[in-house]
Amino acid sequence: MTAIVFADLFNRAYLGAQDRVALIDDTGELTYAQLQSITTRFANALISDGFGPATAFALLSPNTSLALAAMIGGLRAGGAWGNINLRNSLASNIDILSRGVCEVLFFHSSCADMLPEIKAGVKTLRSAICIDKDLADYPSLLSYSQGASEAPVNVRLDPSQVGMHGSTGGTTGLPKVTETGEAFVSMGCVGLMLTLRLAEPPVNLAMAPITHGGGIIALATLAMGGTVVMMAKPDLDQLLASIAKHKISVLFLPPTVIYALLKLPQTARADFSSLRYLISGAAPIAVEKLAQAHQVFGPVVCQLYGQTECGMPLTFMSPEEITAALTDASLRHRLGSIGRQTPNVAAMEIMDEAGNLLPAGEIGEIVLQGPMVMQRYLGDPQATADIQKFGWHHTGDLGYRDRDGYVYISDRKRDLIISGGFNVFPFEVEQTLLTHPSVQDCAVFGVPDEKWGEAVRATVELAQGAQADAAELIQLCKERLGSVKAPKQIDFVAQLPRSPVGKILKGQLREGYWRGVGRKV
Numbered sequence: 158m159t160a161i162v163f164a165d166l167f168n169r170a171y172l173g174a175q176d177r178v179a180l181i182d183d184t185g186e187l188t189y190a191q192l193q194s195i196t197t198r199f200a201n202a203l204i205s206d207g208f209g210p211a212t213a214f215a216l217l218s219p220n221t222s223l224a225l226a227a228m229i230g231g232l233r234a235g236g237a238w239g240n241i242n243l244r245n246s247l248a249s250n251i252d253i254l255s256r257g258v259c260e261v262l263f264f265h266s267s268c269a270d271m272l273p274e275i276k277a278g279v280k281t282l283r284s285a286i287c288i289d290k291d292l293a294d295y296p297s298l299l300s301y302s303q304g305a306s307e308a309p310v311n312v313r314l315d316p317s318q319v320g321m322h323g324s325t326g327g328t329t330g331l332p333k334v335t336e337t338g339e340a341f342v343s344m345g346c347v348g349l350m351l352t353l354r355l356a357e358p359p360v361n362l363a364m365a366p367i368t369h370g371g372g373i374i375a376l377a378t379l380a381m382g383g384t385v386v387m388m389a390k391p392d393l394d395q396l397l398a399s400i401a402k403h404k405i406s407v408l409f410l411p412p413t414v415i416y417a418l419l420k421l422p423q424t425a426r427a428d429f430s431s432l433r434y435l436i437s438g439a440a441p442i443a444v445e446k447l448a449q450a451h452q453v454f455g456p457v458v459c460q461l462y463g464q465t466e467c468g469m470p471l472t473f474m475s476p477e478e479i480t481a482a483l484t485d486a487s488l489r490h491r492l493g494s495i496g497r498q499t500p501n502v503a504a505m506e507i508m509d510e511a512g513n514l515l516p517a518g519e520i521g522e523i524v525l526q527g528p529m530v531m532q533r534y535l536g537d538p539q540a541t542a543d544i545q546k547f548g549w550h551h552t553g554d555l556g557y558r559d560r561d562g563y564v565y566i567s568d569r570k571r572d573l574i575i576s577g578g579f580n581v582f583p584f585e586v587e588q589t590l591l592t593h594p595s596v597q598d599c600a601v602f603g604v605p606d607e608k609w610g611e612a613v614r615a616t617v618e619l620a621q622g623a624q625a626d627a628a629e630l631i632q633l634c635k636e637r638l639g640s641v642k643a644p645k646q647i648d649f650v651a652q653l654p655r656s657p658v659g660k661i662l663k664g665q666l667r668e669g670y671w672r673g674v675g676r677k678v
Contacts, residue, residue, distance in 0.1 A: 160316040160339040164233045166346055166380035167193075168309075174358070174382040180222035181403065182387035187222050189382075192229070194307055199230030199298060202305035203261070206284070210235035210312065211319040213258050213281075217241060217250070218265035219389040220363050223288045225375060227263040227298055228367070232320075232342065235312040236261070239322040239334075240368045240465075247271055249332070251278035256334045256535055257322035263298070266290045314339050316528070322535070323465040334535040335466050340528035342376065345468045348501030349377035352461075352473045353407065353434055359383035360431070361407040362399055364391060364414070370438055370469055374409045383407075393418060397427040404431040411439040411659040412446065416597060419449055420620055432457045434476065438469065440660055441566055441584065443591035444492045448483060456480045462495040462564075467550050468529030471505070472496040472564050493588075494563040503527040507558055512547035517560045520567055524549035555582070572663065574603035576611050581642050583613075589637050590615060590630060595623035598653055600661045601644065604670035615644040616666050618653045 175190040187195070208214075214231045215238070218224040231238060239257040241250045250271075254262070255278060262275065262285040269292055276282060287295040314320070320339035324332040353359065361378040363385050365371030375385045386403045388395065396418075399405065410418075415437055418424050435450070437460040442450075450458045459476045463469025474496030482491040498505040506514045507521040515521045530550045533541040544551050555573065556566040568582040575581070583601035590599045597620040603611035619625060627647035634643035654662040 160314045160318065160320075161343050161347075162232065162235075162312075162314060162320075162339055163229070163342050163346060163376055163380070164310065164312075166343060166350075166376075167196075167229065170380055170382040177358070177382065178384050179379060180225060180385050180387065182220075182222040183389065184222065187226070192226060192379075195223075195226050195299070195302065196229040196233055197307050197310055198302040198305040199227065200233035200310045200312075201308065202302045203230065203234040203236075204310070204312075205305065208234050208236060208261060210314055212236045212260050213239055213319075213322055214261040214263065215239040215241050215254055215257070215259050216263050216368055217243060217268050217271070218263070218288055218368075219243060219267065220367050220371070220387040221265065221289065221389055222387055223298055224263070224265060225363075225367055225372075225385065225387070227286070227288050228372065229376075229379075230298075230302075231261070231263065233310045233312070235314055235318070237319045237322055237336075238342065240324055240372070242324075242366055242368055243268070244366070247274060251275055253324045253332060253334060254279045254282070257324070258535075259322075261285070263288055264295075266292065269295075316340060317532075319532075323531070325465045333537060333540060335531040336533050336535055337466075337468070337529065337531045341468050341531075342373065344501045344528050345373045345463075345470070346377040346380045348468075348470045348499045349374065350381055351500045352470060352475075353377075353381075355381070355406065355433060357406075359407040359433075360386065360403055360405050361409070362386045362388065362396070362403065362405040363409075364388045364396055365409050365411065365439075370463060371409055373469055374407065374436070378407065393421060394423070397421075397423060400432065401428040406431055406433040407436070408432060408434070409436040409438060412437055412442040413440075413598060413655070413659045415442065415450055416446055419446065419453060420597070424453060429454050429457070434459055436461055438463065441495065443588055445588075445592045447479065447492055451479060451483055460495060461499075462566075464552060466531045466544065467525060467527065467552070468501075470499045471502055471525065473499050474563075491563055494559075494565050497562045497564065498525075501527065501529065505558075505564065506549070507556065508547070508549065508551075515557075517558055520555055520557045522570055523552045523554045523556050523564065523566070525552065526550065572602065574601075574611050574613055576603065576606070576609045576613060576641060581613055586613060586615065586634060586638065586642055586644065589634050590617065593625060593630060593633060595619050595625040596630070597621075597623075598661070600653060600663050600666055602663050602667045604646075604667070606645075612645045613642065614670070615647045616653065617647055617649050618651070619649060 321337040321341040323335040461470040462472040586601040606612035
């Protein structure tokens with residue numbers, strides 16, 4: 158059996174879009190014909206140098222056109238893409254590259270000063286190519302590919318062939334490194350192609366790193382014959398200007414960026430008439446912010462759910478479904494949903510601790526099966542066995558499904574607080590705190606308590622220039638959730654700690670309270 162790979166999807170799009178602009182960045186434009194030529198020659202040059210199926214490669218670069226071209230070339234040659242993040246610490250990236258047995262690194266010239274340490278720390282690394290310019294020790298992508306054949310690359314892969322090494326968020330500890338088959342990228346693109354319904358080829362603004370979820374959105378855009386506009390550095394003013402300038406129709410942002418845009422005065426004056434999908438992902442979006450975003454950006458706000466261990470999209474809540482929930486009181490509860498299972502997922506269920514599948518309305522762990530699910534965690538057989546119990550992939554997210562198939566996340570399994578024998582879901586408390594106009598973002602977690610076992614505590618980041626005190630926020634939670642679920646203490650910080658992809662690092666906030674206690678719950 159032969160896998161459908163991203164190159165198959167791109168080749169299909171190329172046949173109908175050869176003169177269309179595929180990529181735009183600060184250096185100019187690349188058409189589909191140019192991108193086909195660059196990536197084919199690059200793939201053939203890599204293969205001539207011994208790059209073959211499952212060769213582990215990684216990209217260390219800001220979002221640029223040649224960075225995405227390098228990634229596509231590596232995929233064309235049959236390589237296994239490893240996703241490191243430019244915003245990680247150098248030590249963290251070296252660790253991830255080492256555990257992912259990276260052999261070839263594509264890097265941007267702005268990262269050149271990191272290469273000596275990377276070469277010294279990653280023993281499996283055998284070559285590195287500078288994406289954008291020739292350096293003394295490293296050829297550029299274009300120089301490396303010069304003279305290489307433009308003949309079609311005919312690398313046919315088995316579906317079980319390793320296609321991805323993913324680094325998990327590491328929000329509670331060191332990132333794990335996943336090993337996933339070829340379908341991780343291709344079926345992620347197919348899922349988006351089946352989910353996004355557009356009358357014209359999409360124009361995607363890639364502000365989120367293309368080394369992570371933003372890359373799947375960008376690749377899916379190309380698979381649909383669309384255009385990807387690259388943003389090398391996150392800048393909210395440039396983001397707003399680019400939407401109007403390039404007539405952006407698809408935009409993928411983490412909730413934290415959406416929250417920041419909602420606070421900007423200039424957002425109210427921006428032109429969003431071209432937007433068809435403002436996709437929220439990487440973390441759940443607060444219901445109140447979702448309603449506000451719908452009002453500001455229009456009926457284009459949607460959200461998807463995904464994981465490094467099993468790709469994206471896994472569920473999707475469309476703009477039409479969100480609009481219906483905002484306008485029909487009988488459907489308003491759906492605003493708390495992450496949507497319904499997407500067509501690229503074989504099965505999604507709710508499971509209890511004993512492995513029983515639960516009926517609609519009952520809370521358990523969200524589990525799934527499908528082609529994008531990881532094969533294993535590298536070097537961690539116990540964690541692999543735990544996440545694959547009963548023949549299902551365990552997401553670690555607690556939730557339920559309603560009778561119409563909409564999935565709701567209650568919380569991360571490991572974040573559950575048990576206070577006085579009662580289950581408290583931090584997500585529910587966070588959603589309540591976020592209804593306060595002064596709260597920009599927050600994190601709720603359990604801390605040790607002699608009387609209750611665990612007490613609910615919150616750390617709050619206020620919006621710029623806003624004011625609120627702990628007593629009024631605690632009272633808000635008591636009124637809406639009751640005293641058991643209300644935080645007993647609230648700390649205020651200028652900025653919550655975040656991972657490079659924007660997820661709040663609850664482990665850092667929680668750690669100090671549990672140090673020396675001898676347990677973590």
